[in-house]
Amino acid sequence: QVQLVESGGGLVKPGGSLRLSCEASGFTFSDYYMSWIRQAPGKGLEWVSYIDRSSDYTNYADAVKGRFTISRDNAKNSLYLQMNSLRVEDTALYYCARVSGYCSGGSCYPGDWGQGTLVTVTS
Amino acid sequence: EIVMTQSPATLSVSPGERATLSCRASQSISSNLAWYQQKPGQAPRLLIYGASTRATGIPARFSGSGSGTEFTLTISSLQSEDFAVYYCQQYNNWPPWTFGQGTKVEIK
Numbered sequence: 001q002v003q004l005v006e007s008g009g010g011l012v013k014p015g016g017s018l019r020l021s022c023e024a025s026g027f028t029f030s031d032y033y034m035s036w037i038r039q040a041p042g043k044g045l046e047w048v049s050y051i052d053r054s055s056d057y058t059n060y061a062d063a064v065k066g067r068f069t070i071s072r073d074n075a076k077n078s079l080y081l082q083m084n085s086l087r088v089e090d091t092a093l094y095y096c097a098r099v100s101g102y103c104s105g106g107s108c109y110p111g112d113w114g115q116g117t118l119v120t121v122t123s
Numbered sequence: 124e125i126v127m128t129q130s131p132a133t134l135s136v137s138p139g140e141r142a143t144l145s146c147r148a149s150q151s152i153s154s155n156l157a158w159y160q161q162k163p164g165q166a167p168r169l170l171i172y173g174a175s176t177r178a179t180g181i182p183a184r185f186s187g188s189g190s191g192t193e194f195t196l197t198i199s200s201l202q203s204e205d206f207a208v209y210y211c212q213q214y215n216n217w218p219p220w221t222f223g224q225g226t227k228v229e230i231k
Contacts, residue, residue: 037220045159045167045210047220059218095166101214109157109214111178113166 002026004096004114011120016086020117022079022096030054030074033099035110036081038092038119046092049081050099064090086121093118125149125213129223135231142198144226146211151191155215158187158196161225162207170209171196198228206230 008020020036035050049060049070058070069082079096093116100111126149136142146156154174159167169178171187174194184199198205211223 035220044224045212045222047218047222050218061219100169101172106217107155107214109155109169109172109212109220110167111169111172113168115166 002098002112004098004112006094006096006114006117009094009117009119011122012086013123014086014088014121016121017082017084018086018119020081020083020094020096020119022114024077024079024096024098027098029072029077033103033108034070034072034079035097035099036070036079037095037097037110037113038090039095039116040089040092043092048094051079052103083119086119088121088123091119091121124219125152125216125221127211127213127221127223129209129211129226131226132224133227133229135229136201137231138203139200140231142201142205142228144196144198144209144228146189146194146196146223148192148194148213150216152213152215154190155213156187156189156194157212157214158185159210159212160205160207161210167210201228 003025005023036048051058051070067085071080095116096114097110098112101108128147130145156174158171161167175187186197208225208227
């Protein structure tokens with residue numbers, strides 16, 4: 001079955017950096033778009049970024065554009081999120097998600113989610 | 124950016140009763156809507172996509188309806204394991220995907 005395991009979260013000061021990882025198994029990783037979605041403590045869900053199958057196309061929420069970089073290594077079945085210039089408001093549980101549907105046709109959504117990794121930004 | 128608005132914020136329901144959750148989009152999203160269930164300490168789980176298609180393994184007591192700007196998730200007979208927070212999400216105009224703020228279904 002689909003398994004997504006995030007890691008790399010932790011405590012960091014404002015202005016600091018972290019790199020999140022998501023190790024995928026149970027499916028052909030290179031066949032799927034992937035995404036990061038976050039959830040601040042006690043709050044709702046916020047899409048962060050996604051990447052296409054071959055890393056040709058990425059996109060970011062305005063709140064993280066220019067600070068976060070999504071990438072993937074299909075040989076390692078892994079998704080990454082490099083987070084720089086972190087802010088207090090970036091504190092959240094970060095979920096890795098496999099995208100379902102037909103993104104090339106404009107109709108896709110997060111289908112399977114990992115358990116998340118917690119990022120806490122505090123001075 | 125499309126704004127998704129869910130109502131009510133909290134729904135108190137007795138086990139075995141029907142629950143009806145609403146989701147409204149700020150502009151038409153056709154049927155490009157998904158519903159997710161999130162229990163405390165767990166990741167969201169996809170319930171419905173395409174506004175009305177149940178995801179794999181989702182019980183038939185969950186049903187979705189609507190198109191355009193108005194959508195409904197119905198749980199026909201609430202089981203103890205259904206008490207959770209439910210989110211709607213549009214994927215018609217993206218990026219960004221946008222989520223509603225959630226409806227908490229609690230035991231009455």
